[in-house]
Amino acid sequence: MIRIKNARIMTLAGDRPFEITEGEVWTDGDKIAFVGVPTKEQLEGAQFEREICAMKNLIMPSFKNAHTHSAMTFLRSYADDLPLQEWLFNKVFPLEAKLTGEDVYWFTKLANLEYLTSGITASFDMYFELDDYVKACVEMGFRSVLCGAVSGDESNADRLEGYYLKYNGLDPLISFRLGFHAEYTCEKSLLERIAALAEKYKAPVYTHNSETAKEVRECIEKYGKTPTQLFDSLGIYNYGGGGFHCVHMSDEDMDIFKKRGVYAVHNPGSNTKLASGIANIRKMQEKGIGLALGTDGPASNNALDMFREMFLMTGLCKLRERDAAACDANSVLYAATVGGARAMGLDDCDTLEAGKQADLIMIDLSQPNMQPVNNLGKNIVYSGSKQNVKLTMCAGRVLYEDGKFVTADAQEIYKNVQARAERIQNEVKN
Amino acid sequence: MIRIKNARIMTLAGDRPFEITEGEVWTDGDKIAFVGVPTKEQLEGAQFEREICAMKNLIMPSFKNAHTHSAMTFLRSYADDLPLQEWLFNKVFPLEAKLTGEDVYWFTKLANLEYLTSGITASFDMYFELDDYVKACVEMGFRSVLCGAVSGDESNADRLEGYYLKYNGLDPLISFRLGFHAEYTCEKSLLERIAALAEKYKAPVYTHNSETAKEVRECIEKYGKTPTQLFDSLGIYNYGGGGFHCVHMSDEDMDIFKKRGVYAVHNPGSNTKLASGIANIRKMQEKGIGLALGTDGPASNNALDMFREMFLMTGLCKLRERDAAACDANSVLYAATVGGARAMGLDDCDTLEAGKQADLIMIDLSQPNMQPVNNLGKNIVYSGSKQNVKLTMCAGRVLYEDGKFVTADAQEIYKNVQARAERIQNEVKN
Numbered sequence: 001m002i003r004i005k006n007a008r009i010m011t012l013a014g015d016r017p018f019e020i021t022e023g024e025v026w027t028d029g030d031k032i033a034f035v036g037v038p039t040k041e042q043l044e045g046a047q048f049e050r051e052i053c054a055m056k057n058l059i060m061p062s063f064k065n066a067h068t069h070s071a072m073t074f075l076r077s078y079a080d081d082l083p084l085q086e087w088l089f090n091k092v093f094p095l096e097a098k099l100t101g102e103d104v105y106w107f108t109k110l111a112n113l114e115y116l117t118s119g120i121t122a123s124f125d126m127y128f129e130l131d132d133y134v135k136a137c138v139e140m141g142f143r144s145v146l147c148g149a150v151s152g153d154e155s156n157a158d159r160l161e162g163y164y165l166k167y168n169g170l171d172p173l174i175s176f177r178l179g180f181h182a183e184y185t186c187e188k189s190l191l192e193r194i195a196a197l198a199e200k201y202k203a204p205v206y207t208h209n210s211e212t213a214k215e216v217r218e219c220i221e222k223y224g225k226t227p228t229q230l231f232d233s234l235g236i237y238n239y240g241g242g243g244f245h246c247v248h249m250s251d252e253d254m255d256i257f258k259k260r261g262v263y264a265v266h267n268p269g270s271n272t273k274l275a276s277g278i279a280n281i282r283k284m285q286e287k288g289i290g291l292a293l294g295t296d297g298p299a300s301n302n303a304l305d306m307f308r309e310m311f312l313m314t315g316l317c318k319l320r321e322r323d324a325a326a327c328d329a330n331s332v333l334y335a336a337t338v339g340g341a342r343a344m345g346l347d348d349c350d351t352l353e354a355g356k357q358a359d360l361i362m363i364d365l366s367q368p369n370m371q372p373v374n375n376l377g378k379n380i381v382y383s384g385s386k387q388n389v390k391l392t393m394c395a396g397r398v399l400y401e402d403g404k405f406v407t408a409d410a411q412e413i414y415k416n417v418q419a420r421a422e423r424i425q426n427e428v429k430n
Numbered sequence: 431m432i433r434i435k436n437a438r439i440m441t442l443a444g445d446r447p448f449e450i451t452e453g454e455v456w457t458d459g460d461k462i463a464f465v466g467v468p469t470k471e472q473l474e475g476a477q478f479e480r481e482i483c484a485m486k487n488l489i490m491p492s493f494k495n496a497h498t499h500s501a502m503t504f505l506r507s508y509a510d511d512l513p514l515q516e517w518l519f520n521k522v523f524p525l526e527a528k529l530t531g532e533d534v535y536w537f538t539k540l541a542n543l544e545y546l547t548s549g550i551t552a553s554f555d556m557y558f559e560l561d562d563y564v565k566a567c568v569e570m571g572f573r574s575v576l577c578g579a580v581s582g583d584e585s586n587a588d589r590l591e592g593y594y595l596k597y598n599g600l601d602p603l604i605s606f607r608l609g610f611h612a613e614y615t616c617e618k619s620l621l622e623r624i625a626a627l628a629e630k631y632k633a634p635v636y637t638h639n640s641e642t643a644k645e646v647r648e649c650i651e652k653y654g655k656t657p658t659q660l661f662d663s664l665g666i667y668n669y670g671g672g673g674f675h676c677v678h679m680s681d682e683d684m685d686i687f688k689k690r691g692v693y694a695v696h697n698p699g700s701n702t703k704l705a706s707g708i709a710n711i712r713k714m715q716e717k718g719i720g721l722a723l724g725t726d727g728p729a730s731n732n733a734l735d736m737f738r739e740m741f742l743m744t745g746l747c748k749l750r751e752r753d754a755a756a757c758d759a760n761s762v763l764y765a766a767t768v769g770g771a772r773a774m775g776l777d778d779c780d781t782l783e784a785g786k787q788a789d790l791i792m793i794d795l796s797q798p799n800m801q802p803v804n805n806l807g808k809n810i811v812y813s814g815s816k817q818n819v820k821l822t823m824c825a826g827r828v829l830y831e832d833g834k835f836v837t838a839d840a841q842e843i844y845k846n847v848q849a850r851a852e853r854i855q856n857e858v859k860n
Contacts, residue, residue, distance in 0.1 A: 073801070077808035081744075081758040114798035117817065272745035273812065275754045303799055303813040308741065311733075314511075315702035319746075324705045328511040368544035369733055369816075371503070371844045372851040378507035382703065383733040386799075387547065387816045414801045421802040 001046060002027045002396070004362075007054035010376065011035060012061050012338050013351035018330050018377050025059050027358035030172065030395035035352050057390060058363040058376055061352055062121035063306040064340030066265045067244040067294030069127050070111035071104045074421040075299035084212075084274055092299060098424045104129035106416040108136035113410055114304040115142070116400035119361040119389040124206075124265070124294065124344045126179065126244075130163065138171050140407045141397045143359065145344045147206050148179035150194075151186050157193035164201065173395060177345060178241075182208035183219050183227040195235040204262075204345065205236045209243030212276050216248045228253035237262050242343050244294065245270075246284075247277045254280075254287050263290040263343035266335065268312035269303065270296030281317040282326050291335040292343035307388075310336050310381045329381035362391035431476060432457045432826070434792075437484035440806065441465060442491050442768050443781035448760050448807050455489050457788035460602065460825035465782050487820060488793040488806055491782055492551035493736040494770030496695045497674040497724030499557050500541035501534045504851040505729035514642075514704055522729060528854045534559035536846040538566035543840055544734040545572070546830035549791040549819040554636075554695075554724065554774045556609065556674075560593065568601050570837045571827045573789065575774045577636050578609035580624075581616050587623035594631065603825060607775060608671075612638035613649050613657040625665040634692075634775065635666045639673030642706050646678045658683035667692050672773050674724065675700075676714075677707045684710075684717050693720040693773035696765065698742035699733065700726030711747040712756050721765040722773035737818075740766050740811045759811035792821035 004025045010018060026034040026046065034042070072092075079091030104127065115123060122143035127133060130146060137144045146167055150156040160178065167176035178197055180186050198205050209227050210216050219227045229252065231237050237256065242263035249257075249264075257264060264284055271277060284291060293313060295304045310332045317327035341350035349357045365373065369383040380388075392400040399406050434455045440448060456464040456476065464472070502522075509521030534557065545553060552573035557563060560576060567574045576597055580586040590608065597606035608627055610616050616624075628635050639657050640646050649657045659682065661667055667686065672693035679687075679694075687694060694714050701707060714721060723743060725734045740762045747757035771780035779787045795803065799813040810818075822830040829836050 075804075076802065076813060077805040080805075080808050080812060081755050083753065083755050087754065110798055110801055117798060269741075269745075272749050273754065275748040275752050275756070277752075278749065298813070301812070302808070303741075303815070305799070305813075305815060308738070311699075311738065312745075315699075315742075316749075318705040319702055319708065322705050322707075323513065324517065324703065325511050325513050326705070366840070366844070368540055368547060368840065368843075369735070371540055372506065372848045374505075374851065375507040375510075378510050378732070382510060382731070383506060383728070383735075385733070385735060385816050410796070410798065413798075414796070418802045421804065 001033060001048050003046070003048040003051045004054050004059055005051060006056060007059045008056055008376070009035065009352065010058060010060040011352040012334065013353045018333065020058070020376055025352060025360065027393070027396045030357055032352060032354055032356050032358045034354055054362060055366070057365050059352070059360055060363065061337040061350065062359045062361045062392060062394070063119045063336050064292070064344060064346065064349070065115060065120045065123045065294050065304070065306065066292035066340040066343050067267055067296055068111070068123050068125055068304065069297030070123055070125050071099070071107040071127050071133065072297035072299040073107045073110045074103070074417065074424060076302045078425070079299070080302070094428050095424050098427045099129065101129040101132035103420050103424070105132040105136045106413060106420055108133050109140065109408060109413045110417045111298060111304055112137065112140050112142045113405060113408060113413060116392045116405065117389060118305045118307065118386045119392055120304070120306055121359040121392060121394035122341070122344065122346060122349060130167065134167065134170065134174055138173055141173070141394055141399050143173045143346070143349070143394055145346065146174065146176045148177065149181050150190065151181040152190065153187045154189035154193045156190055157197065160194065161197055164197070175345065177206055178203050179206040182215070183230060184215055191231070191234050191236065198236055198239050202239050204239050204241035206242045207244065209246055210248045210253065211245035213248050226250055226253050228256050232256045232260065242292070245276065245279070247271055247279045249280065254284060254289060257289045258287050261290070263292050263339070265292045265294050265343055266313055267294050267296040268316050269301040269309055272312060272316070273302070274300050278316045278320045280320070281313065282321050285327065285331060290339055290343060292340040293336045305386055306336055307384045307386055310384070314381060329378040332381045333377055358393055358396040360393050361389055364388045364390040431463060431478050433476070433478040433481045434484055434489055435481060436486060437489045438486055438806070439465065439782065440488060440490040441782040442764065443783045448763065450488070450806055455782060455790065457823070457826045460787055462782060462784055462786050462788045464784055484792060485796070487795050489782070489790055490793065491767040491780065492789045492791045492822060492824070493549045493766050494722070494774060494776065494779070495545060495550045495553045495724050495734070495736065496722035496770040496773050497697055497726055498541070498553050498555055498734065499727030500553055500555050501537035501557050501563065502727035502729040503537045503540045504533070504847065504854065506732045508855070509729070510732070524858050525854050528857045529559065531559040531562035533850050533854070535562040535566045536843060536850055538563050539570065539838060539843045540847045541728060541734055542567065542570050542572045543835060543838060543843060546822045546835065547819060548735045548737065548816045549822055550734070550736055551789040551822060551824035552771070552774065552776060552779060560597065564597065564600065564604055568603055571603070571824055571829050573603045573779070573824050575776065576604065576606045578607065579611050580620065581611040582620065583617045584619035584623045586620055587627065590624065591627055594627070605775065607636055608633050609636040612645070613660060614645055621661070621664050621666065628666055628669050632669050634669050634671035636672045637674065639676055640678045640683065641675035643678050656680055656683050658686050662686045662690065672722070675706065675709070677701055677709045679710060684714060684719060687719045688717050691720070693722050693769070695722045695724050695773055696743055697724050697726040698746050699731040699739055702742060702746070703732070704730050708746045708750045710750070711743065712751050715757065715761060720769055720773060722770040723766045735816055736766055737814045737816055740814070744811060759808045762811045763807055788823055788826040790823050791819055794818045794820040
């Protein structure tokens with residue numbers, strides 16, 4: 001067991017999820033064993049392999065990155081400040097075509113390092129070369145939910161089902177959700193097959209949804225329906241799921257999300273950098289739609305930093321509504337932790353309670369941006385930064401502590417990533 | 431002399447300000463003595479009190495925070511998610527009324543710590559209790575430009591002139607610029623007196639300008655002119671100066687800024703959190719207006735983090751223009767460093783060149799968010815964070831290095847700030 005003592009604690013559980021208490025968190029294997037103030041008897045009966053003094057710093061659930069394409073780290077700062085179409089067709093696609101499985105392995109490891117520095121212990125990842133991706137995550141002890149990313153015609157549905165059966169149950173850290181790239185890259189026959197898979201497995205389905213105005217407009221032209229209405233009419237959302245981005249949603253779209261229990265995964269950093277627009281978070285909150293936060297991939301953000309996303313979630317909502325009271329800090333904290341876990345189907349990684357997975361972080365309050373301690377939740381959302389992440393634990397293992405990575409050699413990863421990124425750039429030039 | 435060797439260098443000077451070279455930076459006293467690759471003779475002739483190996487990390491000019499109210503740290507997270515008027519009148523003003531000079535001293539020290547963690551070496555500060563403020567900065571070796579903040583009737587002009595004469599020349603780290611709070615808090619007679627002071631001292635003048643739509647609308651109702659047109663008609667901008675915020679600027683306002691050499695100080699974090707709007711940065715850039723970046727005070731942001739401001743400057747411009755190509759990374763870097771220095775009148779603190787003030791930072795590239803090194807400028811703006819600030823030097827003194835503060839006891843500051851913030855909150859309640 002690991003004992004974290006002398007801590008401030010925000011469990012995000014129960015009736016007062018944001019309340020700060022003082023006490024201890026014990027972990028046993030991959031689970032939380034105890035949260036609170038132990039009795040003398042409990043302490044005497046416990047055996048600890050390690051004791052961590054939190055020095056009155058805050059222990060809280062880790063962040064969950066509910067939408068990303070991790071391996072795109074190799075494209076970071078390679079193609080920015082470009083119009084969207086030029087970025088995608090002239091820069092991103094030609095380089096992605098050169099990717100090998102081993103490339104994906106190294107580029108994913110780089111992303112996972114960055115997640116850990118930001119207190120993120122799980123990613124909801126949509127990419128390819130899944131075996132290499134999974135290897136990178138499992139080697140680092142990092143939790144990941146793979147999201148299906150099929151596109152094209154119905155022949156690809158079998159592949160999706162194959163992944164679903166292969167990657168669920170492969171490793172305790174890995175799971176797989178039904179998913180497809182987007183309406184505009186899938187034929188209707190494939191969407192129908194995916195709906196049948198959702199029915200067969202009683203499973204939620206995830207996809208990019210209403211990221212740009214163009215996507216929604218063209219879908220309406222083609223089907224007479226928004227993407228959400230189309231998916232719902234086919235039965236794709238019958239067992240819930242999620243939409244990534246959800247920037248351009250109609251009132252009816254939101255009602256479908258609410259009715260079907262579909263999560264809206266908000267990606268404010270990417271929507272900002274790619275000029276896609278500002279999602280209507282206030283209305284989603286009013287309708288009681290489940291919200292999660294994601295960074296999107298590092299080519300379109302370019303950081304993998306949940307603190308940036310949290311400030312943007314509330315800040316952009318305030319700007320959009322012209323109301324400084326919109327989208328309060330607690331609702332943001334909830335989306336970044338509990339909301340993300342539940343959107344990804346990680347219901348046992350959401351809060352700090354005995355029996356839950358030990359996915360937690362320590363927030364360093366001995367930094368100027370966390371002082372004075374008027375309100376810790378607001379400090380985290382409005383002035384917090386990656387610099388405040390003192391420790392990141394996933395499934396009971398400390399993966400990052402005081403700036404050091406425990407399960408990966410960062411310099412080796414940087415070296416490999418640099419060489420491979422340059423090789424790919426050269427391959428495209430030649 | 432201090433020798434920084436084995437560095438990547440971005441000088442921000444000359445014809446290729448963003449070019450990355452490899453070499454050394456030497457400082458002598460408060461100045462930069464050498465930038466480049468030294469000859470054997472130069473090395474043999476030099477005597478160094480300290481050698482710092484940069485390990486191929488980046489040395490660049492420090493950031494300049496061109497608009498803030500530092501001592502408002504005590505209000506951080508005390509009053510957020512509130513409508514603007516309620517925030518200001520029910521929360522901010524009653525607590526500010528209880529501030530003592532010694533409070534300002536401690537609250538300023540906390541802000542300065544945070545600036546250092548973000549690579550900021552100079553602040554353009556608008557507040558009161560100036561003696562205590564200056565003491566806090568000088569003790570820490572932190573550079574500051576004080577901005578006049580008078581309001582009310584003409585009787586306050588003498589006080590402004592007194593400050594101008596007192597604080598310019600007091601200490602090499604301190605200077606003072608003519609300034610007033612805002613149009614809406616000053617009588618016309620005071621504005622006329624300030625114009626006369628500008629003329630008398632051939633000096634630039636600074637003020638909050640066009641932060642909210644309401645401010646501009648009411649000024650037009652009162653004077654038939656926007657704030658910028660009013661100030662210009664009175665001669666206030668005859669020797670340049672700056673406007674803080676500049677969110678709601680007309681085309682004519684921008685032309686006045688260009689003609690008079692007035693800087694627009696952009697505060698995207700504050701404008702976001704207070705829902706003030708998005709400044710038209712693209713048009714200002716097209717007109718060639720000088721741009722600088724500032725955090726505004728910690729009650730309205732709440733972070734003092736130039737990395738946040740840089741991402742928001744480009745990101746919000748992209749959103750506003752619906753164009754992912756708007757406001758490229760280099761223009762942001764320039765505003766955060768050179769633009770800020772010049773807006774504040776710190777013309778010798780802008781670039782890395784021999785003879786300039788040694789105000790510089792080291793950016794740690796051995797962090798996952800800086801890898802791969804495709805383009806360092808874009809890395810800093812799009813994925814950089816305070817975590818990448820490895821060293822902050824002001825006037826040739828290292829003030830912050832590897833997470834440690836050299837000229838201040840952070841724990842003592844936290845303790846004093848917490849006790850004083852609580853005292854003030856209790857005084858208001860009782």
